[in-house]
Amino acid sequence: xxxxxxxxxxxxxxxxxxxxxxxxxxxxxxxxxxxxxxxxxxxxxxxxxxxxxxxxxxxxxxxxxxxxxxxxxxxxxxxxxxxxxxxxxxxxxxxxxxxxxxxxxxxxxxxxxxxxxxxxxxxxxxxxxxxxxxxxxxxxxxxxxxxxxxxxxxxxxxxxxxxxxxxxxxxxxxxxxxxxxxxxxxxxxxxxxxxxxxxxxxxxxxxxxxxxxxxxxxxxxxxxxxxxxxxxxxxxxxxxxxxxxxxxxxxxxxxxxxxxxxxxxxxxxxxxxxxxxxxxxxxxxxxxxxxxxxxxxxxxxxxxxxxxxxxxxxxxxxxxxxxxxxxxxxxxxxxxxxxxxxxxxxxxxxxxxxxxxxxxxxxxxxxxxxxxxxxxxxxxxxxxxxxxxxxxxxxxxxxxxxxxxxxxxxxxxxxxxxxxxxxxxxxxxxxxxxxxxxxxxxxxxxxxxxxxxxx
Ligand code: TYD
Ligand code: MG
Numbered sequence: 001x002x003x004x005x006x007x008x009x010x011x012x013x014x015x016x017x018x019x020x021x022x023x024x025x026x027x028x029x030x031x032x033x034x035x036x037x038x039x040x041x042x043x044x045x046x047x048x049x050x051x052x053x054x055x056x057x058x059x060x061x062x063x064x065x066x067x068x069x070x071x072x073x074x075x076x077x078x079x080x081x082x083x084x085x086x087x088x089x090x091x092x093x094x095x096x097x098x099x100x101x102x103x104x105x106x107x108x109x110x111x112x113x114x115x116x117x118x119x120x121x122x123x124x125x126x127x128x129x130x131x132x133x134x135x136x137x138x139x140x141x142x143x144x145x146x147x148x149x150x151x152x153x154x155x156x157x158x159x160x161x162x163x164x165x166x167x168x169x170x171x172x173x174x175x176x177x178x179x180x181x182x183x184x185x186x187x188x189x190x191x192x193x194x195x196x197x198x199x200x201x202x203x204x205x206x207x208x209x210x211x212x213x214x215x216x217x218x219x220x221x222x223x224x225x226x227x228x229x230x231x232x233x234x235x236x237x238x239x240x241x242x243x244x245x246x247x248x249x250x251x252x253x254x255x256x257x258x259x260x261x262x263x264x265x266x267x268x269x270x271x272x273x274x275x276x277x278x279x280x281x282x283x284x285x286x287x288x289x290x291x292x293x294x295x296x297x298x299x300x301x302x303x304x305x306x307x308x309x310x311x312x313x314x315x316x317x318x319x320x321x322x323x324x325x326x327x328x329x330x331x332x333x334x335x336x337x338x339x340x341x342x343x344x345x346x347x348x349x350x351x352x353x354x355x356x357x358x359x360x361x362x363x364x365x366x367x368x369x370x371x372x373x374x375x376x377x378x379x380x381x382x383x384x385x386x387x388x389x390x391x392x393x394x395x396x397x398x399x400x401x402x403x404x405x406x407x408x409x410x411x412x413x414x415x416x417x418x419x420x421x422x423x424x425x426x427x428x429x430x431x432x433x434x435x436x437x438x439x440x441x442x443x444x445x446x447x448x449x450x451x452x453x454x455x
Contacts, residue, residue, distance in 0.1 A: 008033040011191045014229055036192055069258055072169060072211050074110045075117060078266055078276040082251040083236060084259020087170065087211040091258065092202045094176070094230060095251075096216040097240030102249055102269050103215050104128070106240065107172045108137060109273055110213075112145035119169040121146075122162070126153040126178025126188075140273040153188065155181040155197045159204060167208035173201060175215035176230070198233055231255065242269075246363030249274065250302070262303030281308035281420055285361070291390035294382030297422070298374035299393050299413035300366060306416030308393065310361040311371070313378040315354045324353065330360025331375065332367065339376050339398055346402030347449045349380065370407035372398035376445060377426065380452045388452065392424040393417040402445045404428045411435065426451070 008017045011034055013027035023030050048054070071086030080086045087093060097103050108123065115121040125133050130151045137143050148168075152158050158179075162168070173179065177189040179197035186193045198214060205212035216230065231237050235257040242249035251265035267274040285297065285308055294313045299306055311331075318324050328336045336358055343349045358375065360366050373396030381388050388394065395413060397405040406428045407413075414425055414435040422437065426448065429441040442448045449455075 007036045009036045009191055014191050014195075034186075034190065034192075072114065072119065075113045076110060076276065077278070079106070079110055079251065080265075081263050082238060082253055082265035084253065084256055084263065087213070088235070088258045089169065089211050090206050090209040091236065092198075092205050092212045092214065092234040093236040093238060094214045094216050094234040095238040095240055096218045098218055098244070100244055101240050101242055102267075102274055103240050104133075104174050105136070105140070105269075105273055106249075106251070106267070107174060107213060107215065108133065108147075109140060109142065111147045111170060111172055112137065112140070112142035114170050115145045115147045120148075120166065121170045121172075122148045122150075122168040123172045123174070124150055124152045124158060125174045126151070127174055153178050153180050155179055155200050159200065162204065162208075167204075167210045170211050170213070171201075171205065172213045173215065175217055176201075177217050195229055195233075198230055202233055243363035248277065248280070248362060248364075252302075260303075264302045264305060266302075266307075281306070281416065285310050285420075291387035293385045293387045294378055296374045296377040296381065296388045297393045297417075298366070298371045299395055299417050300364075300368055300371065301409055301413060304412070306413050307364075308417060308420060308422075309364045309366065311366075311374050311378045312359045312361060313375070313382045314357040315351065315379065315382040316357075317354050324351075324355040326356045328358040330363070330365045331358055331371070335369075335372070336375070338400070339372055339379070342398055342400060342402055342445060343376065343379065343449075346444070347446050349383065349449060351379070351383065354383070368407075369397040370395050370413075372396060373404060373426065373428075373442070373448065376448065377452065380449055384453055386452055386454065388426075389424060391422055392426060393422050394426040396426070396428040396442065398445060404442045404444055404448070406430050 008020050010024040010027060011032045012029045013024060015024060015026040017033060020033055024032050069088040072089055073080045073086035083093065095103055111121045111123045123133065128151065130149050133149055176194055176198055180188045180193060181196040181200060184192055184196050201212060236253060237255040239252045239254050240249060241252060247268045249267045249269060253261040253263065255261065266277040266280040268277050296311050298309055298311055300309050326333065326336060340351050340356065374394040376398060377388050377394045395407055395410065397407055399405050410427060410431045411434060414437050417425060418435045418437045424438045424440065426440050426442060429443045431439060431441065433439045440451065
């Protein structure tokens, strides 16, 4: 027996509850449960009556040759790289990012490039008037691109309009939170509206072979607003990241049914829109002249792409007994506390009466433990006021024992460093030299400290 049941859906996390509560038991947000239209809930004990028939499903083997999905390349190499070689026709892509980070700018550029290449492209904005989008296109020097443009928020109107014509190769919806489906109640932006609107648009894209790109806003905690279900409904989820105060932006695939998630696209936001950054290391390394104490260079990896970043630290001795501050920008402060403790316990270097500041240049964020040794080098260099040689990069993970551990993809990182003119590298023991870079190997932190102090 099927019976009619009311559910309460959390507008933040999308979880379903059987009764209304002030606080969502799943995500602990307050006042987020809203009643959803009655749904048919089947009793779990129900069983199919197979005598009534059913259609047998064809089962196939895995080793049949399949054609790779064709790709719709935009010609913007950094974008195409991040999505795995271009958008796939009949697929849905969600791109999330903080407000003002440049999502609309990026998609307008992608849309214009594709339109200029002769594809039919429709760009629908629910956030800006058509004139505003047109003005932006003019400013980007893309005013002549044959993109078809409208300000629209009603999914019904959108689908009606699209139904009158050949389906476009690319459809951009900016943003899914402004869309409204009259199939269900609720204001635009609520979980049920976002889900219903997305569902209809995704169905259109799959049926018509259109590559659909949805813009999604990101909430305070960094997830795309609306329920997780939005991420399940699309084939590809991209994040557009960066600090608003800094120029660089990284386009990263979080999920990709048609490709890997380890490629990124790097852009810089400039007066004329987003420009591609084929050589990201140059962006994150400040102009390196004379070596100064307190800085080191770490060869980071973004997916399979090496990026050299500068780590800066400042150690200020306090005269009084005030509690010294520790602050880290672009690095985990828990990990900073850890390496400071290891330095104290294993090498007798005390920062107890000093304030310690750590900064990763260019607004870059590091979470790779391979950066430990470069952080330690910057800290010891700052404390001792002895610079790390300017032609060196530093990499290695630090264990609580004070041991320096090997890191993943050392060869790839060193190759990039060598390409950018670095001649020496401080590495964990066991790293082979094959990139023409002179290696100094360290088994433990004490050896690194001795090297910096010239002992
Ligand atoms: P936008 O694409 O509107 O961001 P989003 O859609 O993610 O909210 O980008 C807005 C910011 O980008 C805005 O603060 C101004 C800046 N910008 C430039 O610096 N140069 C440009 O050419 C453009 C179009 C925008
Ligand atoms: Mg926008």
